[in-house]
Amino acid sequence: MIMDLRNSVLTTFLLGVLMLTTSSCKETYPPTDMTRNSIIPKPQSVVATNQTFVVDEGLSIRVEEGHEAFKKEALRLAGILKNATGVGFEVEEGDKAAWFGNTILINQSKADQNLPPSGYELDIKENLLTLTASSSEGLFYGIQTLRQLLTAQVEQAGGLQLPVLIPTGTIRDWPQYEYRGMMLDVARHFFDVPTVKRVIDYLALYKMNTLHLHLSDDQGWRIEIESWPNLTTHGGSTEVGGGEGGFFTKEDYKEIVAYAGDKHITIVPEIDMPGHTNAALASYPELNCDGKATELYAGTKVGFSTLCTDKEVVYEFVDDVIREISEITPGPYFHIGGDESHSTEQEDYEYFMNRAREIVKSHGKTMIGWVEVAHAGIDETDIVQFWAKEKNALQGAKKGAKLIMSPSKHAYLDIKYNEDSPLGLTWAGLTEVDDAYNWDPVTLVEGIEKVDVLGVEAPLWAETIETLDDIEYLMFPRILGIAEIGWTVREDRRWDEYRVRLGQHRDRMKAMGIDFYESPLVPWQEEASFFMDIEMTDEGGE
Ligand code: ACM
Numbered sequence: 001m002i003m004d005l006r007n008s009v010l011t012t013f014l015l016g017v018l019m020l021t022t023s024s025c026k027e028t029y030p031p032t033d034m035t036r037n038s039i040i041p042k043p044q045s046v047v048a049t050n051q052t053f054v055v056d057e058g059l060s061i062r063v064e065e066g067h068e069a070f071k072k073e074a075l076r077l078a079g080i081l082k083n084a085t086g087v088g089f090e091v092e093e094g095d096k097a098a099w100f101g102n103t104i105l106i107n108q109s110k111a112d113q114n115l116p117p118s119g120y121e122l123d124i125k126e127n128l129l130t131l132t133a134s135s136s137e138g139l140f141y142g143i144q145t146l147r148q149l150l151t152a153q154v155e156q157a158g159g160l161q162l163p164v165l166i167p168t169g170t171i172r173d174w175p176q177y178e179y180r181g182m183m184l185d186v187a188r189h190f191f192d193v194p195t196v197k198r199v200i201d202y203l204a205l206y207k208m209n210t211l212h213l214h215l216s217d218d219q220g221w222r223i224e225i226e227s228w229p230n231l232t233t234h235g236g237s238t239e240v241g242g243g244e245g246g247f248f249t250k251e252d253y254k255e256i257v258a259y260a261g262d263k264h265i266t267i268v269p270e271i272d273m274p275g276h277t278n279a280a281l282a283s284y285p286e287l288n289c290d291g292k293a294t295e296l297y298a299g300t301k302v303g304f305s306t307l308c309t310d311k312e313v314v315y316e317f318v319d320d321v322i323r324e325i326s327e328i329t330p331g332p333y334f335h336i337g338g339d340e341s342h343s344t345e346q347e348d349y350e351y352f353m354n355r356a357r358e359i360v361k362s363h364g365k366t367m368i369g370w371v372e373v374a375h376a377g378i379d380e381t382d383i384v385q386f387w388a389k390e391k392n393a394l395q396g397a398k399k400g401a402k403l404i405m406s407p408s409k410h411a412y413l414d415i416k417y418n419e420d421s422p423l424g425l426t427w428a429g430l431t432e433v434d435d436a437y438n439w440d441p442v443t444l445v446e447g448i449e450k451v452d453v454l455g456v457e458a459p460l461w462a463e464t465i466e467t468l469d470d471i472e473y474l475m476f477p478r479i480l481g482i483a484e485i486g487w488t489v490r491e492d493r494r495w496d497e498y499r500v501r502l503g504q505h506r507d508r509m510k511a512m513g514i515d516f517y518e519s520p521l522v523p524w525q526e527e528a529s530f531f532m533d534i535e536m537t538d539e540g541g542e
């Protein structure tokens with residue numbers, strides 16, 4: 001009895017100390033305001049509750065029991081925190097908050113039927129941060145948002161000092177378009193596996209889900225095809241300017257596909273045909289109508305090459321190439337180019353594209369073609385990628401095909417920002433950061449409706465670029481705007497508001513070592529502090 005009394009006195013005393021400690025901790029931290037975040041892409045809804053969730057050594061990360069895919073995402077979050085803070089937070093299984101300290105709880109949103117499959121909800125209270133989604137993809141996006149709430153230093157190894165304050169409130173978020181991508185041309189100049197992986201990292205941060213690889217063109221063939229080995233040994237041996245080129249072995253390609261898949265990014269392989277094929281025509285004489293191999297080409301002209309569309313061996317070649325690449329591509333798409341085939345008669349072009357399309361289907365893939373393919377026999381099972389000539393996009397949509405919008409005047413990352421840009425081309429004009437942001441996938445082509453649009457993609461052609469730094473310079477910051485166009489509702493996208501948010505991403509890009517273009521149109525500034533001088537308000541959203 002005495003012991004019991006003593007125990008209960010001790011317990012009360014300890015609890016008292018604990019409560020004092022906890023409440024005095026809270027008093028140390030000023031309120032924060034979630035609506036002041038600069039998240040890109042802008043979330044669907046943000047409701048602030050103006051308190052503070054503290055990440056410190058006492059944090060627990062918990063994930064729903066027995067859910068391996070979710071655990072993987074929880075471990076990813078722990079890995080991000082470990083890299084930034086040096087502290088290794090354990091991931092425990094469980095669906096309740098820890099009784100001591102703050103908790104990040106990762107859950108499947110069984111209750112919330114209204115959240116689309118790739119959506120997420122971040123509900124942040126003072127002691128409990130709950131991240132819910134119905135898929136691991138949704139969770140992944142929630143983690144990217146959380147990453148942006150953790151300030152720019154989270155991107156730097158050892159850059160984050162604990163405690164870190166996160167504003168409280170609720171973010172509910174999901175994408176507007178199913179396809180949100182970038183294209184990297186590895187044909188005009190070759191980029192190696194580590195460079196491609198870095199590009200994938202960047203896309204993942206901004207919730208993009210597709211990387212289209214332009215794997216062949218006049219200047220180079222960049223992927224191993226076992227049944228046609230000269231494509232790479234000869235056709236891959238140069239690039240624009242006459243450098244040594246290069247190619248991905250099948251193992252390299254699989255490594256890229258797996259790395260992308262881990263970040264919920266689908267690889268779309270493109271073999272451009274029947275034009276843009278000089279590297280193949282130089283490697284195999286039988287693909288040419290005159291039976292003679294062409295010379296390798298290291299210039300930048302377009303429209304001079306074509307496969308011989310009335311030779312059966314050409315279709316055997318196309319079948320082998322599409323089969324071998326499809327076998328190592330888990331994603332649903334195969335891109336067969338079809339652009340700028342100026343040396344192919346229109347009738348031959350249509351005949352060829354119809355057969356190539358059937359070959360793609362026979363290997364279980366959905367065909368994507370550049371907008372010119374709208375002239376061929378396509379239907380609602382195909383996808384047309386718009387880059388120029390609105391009337392062709394409309395024709396594609398009328399045939400029932402879905403559209404990927406890549407308007408060269410807005411979304412082409414290889415176009416110079418201004419006349420002084422050290423890299424890039426000017427054939428589509430100049431594309432400042434506002435031009436890359438100020439467009440909408442639905443209103444761009446008259447007669448198109450939202451249901452016609454699968455999504456957006458920003459192509460980066462590589463005539464003028466040779467290094468990761470070059471890629472970064474043309475990609476950043478325009479890619480953030482394209483990511484937002486693919487993700488955020490049109491009514492919430494306004495340049496004047498976006499440019500302020502973008503300006504606050506300077507520290508983040510710097511923390512990642514990105515060599516970006518500091519556009520004079522953007523008010524670059526330090527990332528907004530969530531800590532001080534913040535008005536208390538109960539209003540939700542921005
Ligand atoms: C293209 O820019 N030729 C698709």
